[in-house]
Amino acid sequence: MREKHFWAWPIASYLFLGGLGGGMTILATVFDLFFNKGDVFALALLVAAACVGLGCFFLIFELGRPLQFWRVFSAQKAILTFGAWMLLILIGVNAVNFSFFTGWFPWSGMAGLQQVVAGIDLVLATGVVLYTGIMLSSLKARPFWNTPALPVLFTVSGLSTGAAADSLLAGIWPFAGTAEEVASVHEALHTLDIVLVVFELIVILLYVIMMYTSSNPTAKRAASRWLSGSFSASFWGGLVFVGLVLPLGLYALGGAAAGLLAPVLAIIGGIFLRFLVVYSDDRRLFTGEECYWERLPKGDEAFMEAWE
Amino acid sequence: MTRYAMVMDTRRCIGCHSCTVACRTWNELPTDMIYNPVLTDGPVGVYPNVHMNHMPLICMHCDNPACVGACPTGASQQDADGIVWVEDAKCIGCKACIQSCPYNARHMNHELGVAAKCNFCKDRVREGKEPHCVKTCHQRARIFGDLDDPNSDVSRLVNSLATVRLLEELDTDPQVYYIIGLGGQG
Ligand code: SF4
Ligand code: SF4
Numbered sequence: 344m345r346e347k348h349f350w351a352w353p354i355a356s357y358l359f360l361g362g363l364g365g366g367m368t369i370l371a372t373v374f375d376l377f378f379n380k381g382d383v384f385a386l387a388l389l390v391a392a393a394c395v396g397l398g399c400f401f402l403i404f405e406l407g408r409p410l411q412f413w414r415v416f417s418a419q420k421a422i423l424t425f426g427a428w429m430l431l432i433l434i435g436v437n438a439v440n441f442s443f444f445t446g447w448f449p450w451s452g453m454a455g456l457q458q459v460v461a462g463i464d465l466v467l468a469t470g471v472v473l474y475t476g477i478m479l480s481s482l483k484a485r486p487f488w489n490t491p492a493l494p495v496l497f498t499v500s501g502l503s504t505g506a507a508a509d510s511l512l513a514g515i516w517p518f519a520g521t522a523e524e525v526a527s528v529h530e531a532l533h534t535l536d537i538v539l540v541v542f543e544l545i546v547i548l549l550y551v552i553m554m555y556t557s558s559n560p561t562a563k564r565a566a567s568r569w570l571s572g573s574f575s576a577s578f579w580g581g582l583v584f585v586g587l588v589l590p591l592g593l594y595a596l597g598g599a600a601a602g603l604l605a606p607v608l609a610i611i612g613g614i615f616l617r618f619l620v621v622y623s624d625d626r627r628l629f630t631g632e633e634c635y636w637e638r639l640p641k642g643d644e645a646f647m648e649a650w651e
Numbered sequence: 652m653t654r655y656a657m658v659m660d661t662r663r664c665i666g667c668h669s670c671t672v673a674c675r676t677w678n679e680l681p682t683d684m685i686y687n688p689v690l691t692d693g694p695v696g697v698y699p700n701v702h703m704n705h706m707p708l709i710c711m712h713c714d715n716p717a718c719v720g721a722c723p724t725g726a727s728q729q730d731a732d733g734i735v736w737v738e739d740a741k742c743i744g745c746k747a748c749i750q751s752c753p754y755n756a757r758h759m760n761h762e763l764g765v766a767a768k769c770n771f772c773k774d775r776v777r778e779g780k781e782p783h784c785v786k787t788c789h790q791r792a793r794i795f796g797d798l799d800d801p802n803s804d805v806s807r808l809v810n811s812l813a814t815v816r817l818l819e820e821l822d823t824d825p826q827v828y829y830i831i832g833l834g835g836q837g
Contacts, residue, residue: 346759349746407744407764414724414743423723423747483717483821484753626755627818629706631690642683650682 348624353405355621359504359614360398361430361475362497366505367391368437368468370535372461374528381461382520383528385444387512388464391505392437395471399430422481426474433467440464444517472501479620486562487554487623496546496616503539504613506532507590507606533602537594540609544587547616551578565623574622577615586612653732654826655771656798657785658808659707662832664792666691666705670784677772677783684758686710686769687784707793709784710735710756710769711817711825718748718757718768727766733826736770739763753818754825771795798826 368391375381403412418424442448443457450456476494483489510532514525554566569578585608593605640647666689674680674687686709693703716735719727726741727748737748742765749757749766760767772782776795780786785795796803801810805828808814814828 349749349759405745407746407759407761407766408742411743414726414741415745417741418723418725421721421723421747423721423745427723482721482751483823484751624750626753629690629708629817630704631692631706632688632755635688635690639685647682 353401355618357398357401358475359617360394362501363504364391364394365468365472366501367508370505370509372465375461382518383513386515387509388437388441392434422478429470436464472498485624486559487565492550499543500613500616503543504610506536507609511606561625561627565625581615652799654798655733656805656826658794658805658828660792660830663790664705669787673783673787681762711827714824717751721747721751734771734773739765753821
């Protein structure tokens with residue numbers, strides 16, 4: 344009768360979607376501000392806002408009292424409050440940024456203003472991507488999370504899934520330019536994603552090895568679950584092979600089909616990563632604690648039913 | 652000033668779980684919630700020198716509580732006398748405080764959708780009574796009082812005996828002090 348995981352799939356989904364939406368926005372605005380390719384990425388901005396919005400929905404749905412969610416904006420210093428504000432503003436700014444590219448609004452042609460909005464968007468998206476990792480890494484009670492390497496890992500994954508999603512969406516409506524322009528963006532994004540995926544592969548392996556060799560027995564136990572225990576199929580098969588190695592191979596192979604499949608697999612890798620991390624919420628147990636909780640009734644015993 | 656604290660004399664605890672039951676009854680907790688479990692280690696040793704160690708747990712009412720800083724709504728708070736508690740009306744059940752507590756002192760109350768924890772029976776304590784678990788402990792293994800009062804039982808014990816605090820290395824500055832006997836854990 345004891346919860347194994349206080350945070351489960353809704354939080355993992357939110358962390359994935361927040362990282363994805365943030366990463367997509369970062370790359371879209373960077374390509375806009377520094378390479379003048381904003382219009383190719385217009386749709387990506389809108390989809391990124393939708394991803395973050397869906398993530399927020401999971402966050403709210405997961406609360407004990409969802410209708411009270413607005414209280415999250417009320418504390419002064421909590422990381423969570425700060426993050427909630429950033430998520431909310433990012434959705435709005437992304438939508439505004441997108442509106443410049445539609446031609447529907449009186450302000451659509453104002454290029455100078457759009458660049459300012461894109462700049463704000465970039466800062467916010469960077470904040471959101473960093474925040475998801477910083478939030479978990481601030482929890483001293485959870486040794487597998489409590490390391491500055493976690494924000495690094497989440498940021499790299501947010502960027503690599505963002506690059507993958509951006510490449511799937513680049514050049515679709517409302518973009519009206521040439522096919523060559525889109526092709527050159529695709530090429531740039533694929534090269535970028537190769538670099539990011541290689542980097543992520545290195546970071547994730549170092550992370551797990553660092554935890555496995557840690558002097559903290561709780562962190563070590565969680566890491567050994569990844570390497571050779573109950574999480575090993577998801578880790579080696581899902582995250583490392585399907586989510587990182589396979590996309591790398593496909594990107595290297597080149598071709599239209601590979602260019603479509605590789606980003607999808609990279610995005611799936613991002614999902615595996617968040618789930619693996621969220622379910623590694625091990626706390627250091629006191630001697631006798633495990634057996635204490637195990638001996639409690641589970642709720643389906645005959646005497647429990649008779650009592651209720 | 653007042654600084655409430657508790658001493659657990661594990662030499663006296665016999666692992667009877669009376670405090671657990673008393674707490675659940677007094678606070679009318681749902682069946683799946685326990686604020687103050689009593690852990691048992693053992694039997695350890697070789698016959699005829701075997702013994703069991705019992706360790707009562709509770710919220711440590713930390714001086715630097717991880718839970719309060721993690722709360723995004725201000726529902727988790729600490730009073731001037733050190734008592735850490737949750738204001739139900741403000742809690743949204745986000746579980747950040749539960750994840751931040753190294754002592755597993757916080758639990759979800761699924762009936763209300765809020766985080767819940769031991770509050771040192773603050774309503775009793777401020778009327779001059781003892782927390783219910785302390786009052787119930789017939790072995791007097793749980794001792795409660797004001798650490799800032801040099802004549803209180805807790806300050807006498809803490810200042811005269813070697814005591815241990817749990818997971819001190821995490822900087823939470825827990826205010827529950829364990830007197831360890833017969834090779835119990837620290
Ligand atoms: S034991 Fe946990 S719930 Fe209690 S004050 Fe410390 S951190 Fe907060
Ligand atoms: S569950 Fe309630 S008390 Fe705990 S951090 Fe969230 S809002 Fe605060």
